[in-house]
Amino acid sequence: MNIPNLLAVLRNVRMKSFDKGEILIRVGSAKNDVFFIRKGLVRSYVVEKEANEITFQIYAEHQVFTNAHTVLFGEPSKFYYQALEHTKVYTIEYNAFLKLTSQNSELLELNRSYFGKKIIQQAFQRVESFVFLSPEERYQKFVKDNPKLIHRVPDKYIANVLGITPVSLSRIRNRISKKK
Amino acid sequence: MNIPNLLAVLRNVRMKSFDKGEILIRVGSAKNDVFFIRKGLVRSYVVEKEANEITFQIYAEHQVFTNAHTVLFGEPSKFYYQALEHTKVYTIEYNAFLKLTSQNSELLELNRSYFGKKIIQQAFQRVESFVFLSPEERYQKFVKDNPKLIHRVPDKYIANVLGITPVSLSRIRNRISKKK
């Protein structure tokens, strides 16, 4: 990437910090922001009736995430995005990002190959895990794919991500430890 | 879209027909083909040990599908893609499609907004259905979203897509009909 283009990108990038528990994106927000996590941990979640939260996904260092409902569907966010630890991000408005990338073939490739594909891949492989694996196998895969996360993320969030209850996750862990 | 560009696209598009049961893409294939279904029905599936098949997804008229493992991950296909009815498709090699779209801003937008987003949307919403819904609710949503498909697709395939067994799907249907 040449220097002028790099600068053009950087002018549009903001660095932000969030304390543990702070909300990055609220339900109803229509901001097209794209985030890259430099440090920390973020979860997306919905609030069901009466303060019952369900975590949809967890994002860690060097991962890209975005307000999916807005960027993908053009709708207000149905999720909250919350920092689980003190978290530092780079953020850029998606349309600014698109504009820049469409003016530059290298960036275009980056956009298409990195940003786009990463998000598709994650979703696609996650669907595969639901169709082909049992909850127990899904947990084993999660541990294998995210060995460091399990010590940083409360189990109840991981259970939600796997599509099961925290109680069931606890039993699965128990079962696995007995098998060895 | 202007005429020269349209012609350039059309030169790369092939029309193909497949009989019921015929395979469009085999496991191991590394073809970057993108398909648009004009008529008919296609399913993707894996073969587990000893001729046990699990259907991953079903595609109907006017839907776009592709050899996801190859186009997204650069790997050989893990799925078979099979016509469930006599099926007519338009097909184009993905790199030819990319080349064309990158030379034309309208097509580029089409590619990004239609092809890419449709696939992301499908996967994303499917993950949501696994995280937030029970198997029974997932089935209800499937019926609502695909009212015509349930009469054309064998239940055993739908069960797989929902991440449950055919026996369980039958019980769910029974339960629902009793509730009314």
Added chain:
DNA sequence: TTCATTTATTATCCTTTGTTAACGCCACAT
């Protein structure tokens, strides 16, 4: 049409999960 094969339903049994609640533990704030 008839026969053979596939598919859907139902039954049985066993395992897993959901729900609710109790208990102990840990982190955190006071």
Added chain:
DNA sequence: ATGTGGCGTTAACAAAGGATAATAAATGAA
């Protein structure tokens, strides 16, 4: 240090799902 609230585990029960097999229904081929 001492509560306090939140979290993970465990228990008990009910509901649902998986596996297998038998039967009924539907499909397709001859």
